Amino acid sequence: MKPIKAGLLGLGTVGAGTYHVLQRNQEEIRRRAGRGIEVSMVAVRNVERARKIINSGIVGSEVEVVADPFAVVNNPDIDIVVELIGGYDLTRELVLQAIANGKHVVTANKALLALHGNEIFEAAQAKGVMVAFEAAVAGGIPIIKALREGLSANRIESVAGIINGTTNFILSEMRDKGLDFNTVLKQAQELGYAEADPTFDIEGVDAAHKLTIMSAIAFGIPVQFGSAHIEGISQLQAVDLRYAEQLGYRIKLLGITRRTTVDGKEGIELRVHPTLVPGARLIANVEGAMNAVLVQADAVGATLYYGKGAGAEPTASAVIADLIDVTRLATADPYSRVPHLAFQPTELADVPILPMDEIRTSYYLRVTVQDQLGVMADLTRILADAGISIDAVLQKEPGEKARTDIVIITHQTREKYVNAAIAKIESLATTVGKVVRIRLESLG
Amino acid sequence: MKPIKAGLLGLGTVGAGTYHVLQRNQEEIRRRAGRGIEVSMVAVRNVERARKIINSGIVGSEVEVVADPFAVVNNPDIDIVVELIGGYDLTRELVLQAIANGKHVVTANKALLALHGNEIFEAAQAKGVMVAFEAAVAGGIPIIKALREGLSANRIESVAGIINGTTNFILSEMRDKGLDFNTVLKQAQELGYAEADPTFDIEGVDAAHKLTIMSAIAFGIPVQFGSAHIEGISQLQAVDLRYAEQLGYRIKLLGITRRTTVDGKEGIELRVHPTLVPGARLIANVEGAMNAVLVQADAVGATLYYGKGAGAEPTASAVIADLIDVTRLATADPYSRVPHLAFQPTELADVPILPMDEIRTSYYLRVTVQDQLGVMADLTRILADAGISIDAVLQKEPGEKARTDIVIITHQTREKYVNAAIAKIESLATTVGKVVRIRLESLG
Numbered sequence A, B: 001m002k003p004i005k006a007g008l009l010g011l012g013t014v015g016a017g018t019y020h021v022l023q024r025n026q027e028e029i030r031r032r033a034g035r036g037i038e039v040s041m042v043a044v045r046n047v048e049r050a051r052k053i054i055n056s057g058i059v060g061s062e063v064e065v066v067a068d069p070f071a072v073v074n075n076p077d078i079d080i081v082v083e084l085i086g087g088y089d090l091t092r093e094l095v096l097q098a099i100a101n102g103k104h105v106v107t108a109n110k111a112l113l114a115l116h117g118n119e120i121f122e123a124a125q126a127k128g129v130m131v132a133f134e135a136a137v138a139g140g141i142p143i144i145k146a147l148r149e150g151l152s153a154n155r156i157e158s159v160a161g162i163i164n165g166t167t168n169f170i171l172s173e174m175r176d177k178g179l180d181f182n183t184v185l186k187q188a189q190e191l192g193y194a195e196a197d198p199t200f201d202i203e204g205v206d207a208a209h210k211l212t213i214m215s216a217i218a219f220g221i222p223v224q225f226g227s228a229h230i231e232g233i234s235q236l237q238a239v240d241l242r243y244a245e246q247l248g249y250r251i252k253l254l255g256i257t258r259r260t261t262v263d264g265k266e267g268i269e270l271r272v273h274p275t276l277v278p279g280a281r282l283i284a285n286v287e288g289a290m291n292a293v294l295v296q297a298d299a300v301g302a303t304l305y306y307g308k309g310a311g312a313e314p315t316a317s318a319v320i321a322d323l324i325d326v327t328r329l330a331t332a333d334p335y336s337r338v339p340h341l342a343f344q345p346t347e348l349a350d351v352p353i354l355p356m357d358e359i360r361t362s363y364y365l366r367v368t369v370q371d372q373l374g375v376m377a378d379l380t381r382i383l384a385d386a387g388i389s390i391d392a393v394l395q396k397e398p399g400e401k402a403r404t405d406i407v408i409i410t411h412q413t414r415e416k417y418v419n420a421a422i423a424k425i426e427s428l429a430t431t432v433g434k435v436v437r438i439r440l441e442s443l444g
Helices: A013-024 A026-033 A047-055 A069-073 A090-100 A110-127 A143-150 A165-177 A181-191 A205-219 A238-246 A312-329 A375-385 A415-426 B013-024 B026-033 B047-055 B069-073 B090-100 B110-127 B143-150 B165-177 B181-191 B205-219 B238-246 B312-329 B375-385 B415-426
Strands: A004-009 A037-043 A064-066 A080-083 A104-107 A156-162 A249-262 A265-278 A290-297 A301-308 A360-370 A390-396 A403-410 A431-440 B004-009 B037-043 B064-066 B080-083 B104-107 B156-162 B249-262 B265-278 B290-297 B301-308 B360-370 B390-396 B403-410 B431-440
Touching: A004 A013, A004 A069, A004 A312, A013 A026, A013 A037, A013 A047, A013 A312, A026 A037, A026 A312, A037 A069, A037 A312, A047 A064, A064 A069, A069 A090, A080 A090, A080 A312, A090 A104, A090 A110, A104 A110, A104 A312, A110 A205, A143 A156, A143 A205, A143 A290, A143 A301, A143 B143, A143 B312, A156 A205, A165 A181, A165 A238, A165 A249, A165 A290, A205 A249, A205 A265, A238 A249, A238 A360, A238 A390, A238 A403, A238 A431, A249 A360, A312 B143, A360 A375, A360 A415, A375 A390, A375 A403, A375 A415, A403 A431, A415 A431, B004 B013, B004 B069, B004 B312, B013 B026, B013 B037, B013 B047, B013 B312, B026 B037, B026 B312, B037 B069, B037 B312, B047 B064, B064 B069, B069 B090, B080 B090, B080 B312, B090 B104, B090 B110, B104 B110, B104 B312, B110 B205, B143 B156, B143 B205, B143 B290, B143 B301, B156 B205, B165 B181, B165 B238, B165 B249, B165 B290, B205 B249, B205 B265, B238 B249, B238 B360, B238 B390, B238 B403, B238 B431, B249 B360, B360 B375, B360 B415, B375 B390, B375 B403, B375 B415, B403 B431, B415 B431
Parallel strands: A004 A037, A004 A080, A037 A064, A080 A104, A265 A431, B004 B037, B004 B080, B037 B064, B080 B104, B265 B431
Antiparallel strands: A156 A249, A156 A290, A249 A265, A290 A301, A301 B301, A360 A403, A360 A431, A390 A403, B156 B249, B156 B290, B249 B265, B290 B301, B360 B403, B360 B431, B390 B403
């Protein structure tokens, strides 16, 4: 059978990784797919640099290198366009053009899909082509496939994931070495684990892109990045990691999405924030730059998927798996292919994403107080009045005289009740500064 | 679109689970698959009991219940036969007959596929039908899909899994409570975690069935159950779990399959046995009846898949995912479907399974010795002469006077060298009884 022809947009880290793995494992891939997958055209800004990468491969002379990505997208000989440029303006245009030309698309671009996924999937559906994006979430872990196909018998209840390696690396280092955020960030940048401008990672935006995609697939709803609640780790203090540890928890940046019912109405939680997780959970023990996704579903129960969430070859692994899948399903009746968002496009549900006020979870609260009789009684009274029950309390001398840190772990409650209670606690004369509030998930 | 019609063979734990999940989640499944999946016929030994199970469902009146499984297999209205009977004589006949009748087959039967997989897949290939078996390995964890599709870009290097819940439950309890094997087995039987005749589980046969299937898929070789090395946990002593713990390891029953090179020739290791694993590894922390599979592959690196490996609904989750996949791929060009053993049938490799003498791993050795000068020197001399280097030594008084337990962790070596060294150690006048030898994998 003739090899399928792929055109690559971009030959950066992931693009070069994809090219090299396709070359190195071409036999293995052909033995699986039943036909070869050939990169016949590459579009890059720096054509000279690209030629060097390609010539370092086993065979490469037949690859056409161009500067104009539209030359790939409009080339009638290309069967599949592989978008590995990043960003969401030019790539939106390129992907829509590829679809209009009747080409299948494989992309690793989470931002593009989190922002323009609905438009792109609709165009692809109308044209009868596939847009595959395993590499957009959790790198080489086949989590899109697991959610969309592996668990297709289930009503999925929740997805909770460590889906940003940079922040997990930073949190692991902060905990291990007792260092503060800024010190570790600087080290991470020196080691190449964090980018020069790390905002997207450390502020949770990258994780929210990925979570938005998983949420859509898990629950059969459109992608709704605009409704995601996003908090990063840059405000986390080393002292809270230490206290969490003493209480038997670890702090992880989790992306959490969950079905819930508020006042009798269905809603979906969609949130990225630092989270206390019981130390005994497997996911609490995912260290360094690794990713893991925990899925709760009605029939199968809890399943967990772990691996490298970034990097040239782990991401290439997912890109190429998509290439093989697309090659395979290209011959199937379009209606029978795996739907982009797991559910048939006519079957997406209209369940609202909940505002944060309405979510239910537990909380870690740290209150610094003046060491005075009756302080604890005041705090516990405020929480009791708000209907918030207490799971654990830790009292610590932070080193400053006449001050005490009181750490409270609450049982589950609605966020708006906690926020109201915090406002009251902060208005007490004995409270010093702001209350630190970190959400806690038992993931039981 | 018309619902697809499935015929169920067997309505035991997994059969009833499959029936119930298909009923409960029929809307969710239809929204995903684009068409309904309907159980229209069930074959069971006890027709009355089956009617009760079916009538307890939401809709069930249209299900025909028969005593003769061949009536399902030969019914022209059935699209997919779901074999959930177990055993490998009658089921072999039924599955081959279903294939001959041009029906797709979904099965949870690991024994059947480990023993007769090659014959069955060949028949299916010739007839252009699919045999799907996600439920045969690790219950609800979509590990077949991950190995066969999710990691299809990779050269897979090794698979190591906790793939039998009964034995993992027993080992967790032995470690937790310091109890011996027989005591815990009895408790496990009372709790329903072990069967009345637990031989297949505790002696590693069930794990070897599953490992055989994963090995074939990972490396593109035929199923070769007859060449698997199988050791269970019934001979494990509580003292060795304790010593392992003191050295920083846990003992798990692992199924391990790995590419290797011996004397310049390619070979594949295929073995189930108790294994020491460093306590810090995620897989070492998989407790109770849970399953986990760790895959090493060249592009993606290490990935791990965790979840429930047995039970009515976790297994049903996998059975139904297969039903949906088969429904979907039924419309694809047969050549483009996912090959049964991951690689195209003409592309299976002829790499031999290695005899145990040739495998390379590390070892835990416990030698009980008479407390005498020079004993340690004798032991270490024997190992050094055999070219085996030592990673750690632990010396313990087992409580009997004038005796000492010497525990040695070796670096990697070939099994035949260790066995030869053990024979020499056992022939020493100072050695009491047999040397306990447990393999160790760093899984790094």
